[in-house]
Amino acid sequence: MLAPPWLESLLSASFFTVCPTHSDTPRSECNMFCLDCNKDAFCIYCRSSRHQDHSVIQIRRSSYHDVVRVSEIQKVLDISGVQTYVINSARVLFLNERPQLKAPTGKAVSHLCKICGRSLLDPYRFCSLGCKLEGVKRNGDAIKKEEEEEEEEEEEGGSYEGSQREIVQDTPPSPPRHTNSRRRKGIPQRAPLGS
């Protein structure tokens, strides 16, 4: 499996709804997601009562969009290639792609999300986790957190220094040789199929 089973639930869950169990408490908004239970979002009271020893990540909001802190998500997911932002002095990334108000102008936009085409600030490949998951599905890259693999990029080619070739033009051009390319003598007539 390329993506952990909880990822799609996380991306499709709705957060910041009022917890039905704890609606009479001040902090009852559901902004937690449990990777072990892999179910709906829940509130901080649910967490302490039902998910105490589970892997829980907290969802935050930025301009009405769900974000997660890089420090939390990178422990469980390979987030390479996803655009991150610093919001309230914490580095975060968006869960899902955001609807774009403006169509990309095409000028001076050098980095675009591979999936939704949103312009990115830096040479990232995806605007959000959702777009990365989509890219994973299309290309088969893994998004699961794995042991770090050191990949050494082999540099090919190199310098041409010291390999200056002398072009010798003295030799007389060799007499034109008959090309050995086989010429087909016309196209063989195919016997008509059938009758």
Ligand SMILES: [Zn+2]
């Ligand atoms: Zn609750």
Ligand SMILES: [Zn+2]
């Ligand atoms: Zn749980």
Ligand SMILES: [Zn+2]
């Ligand atoms: Zn995107």
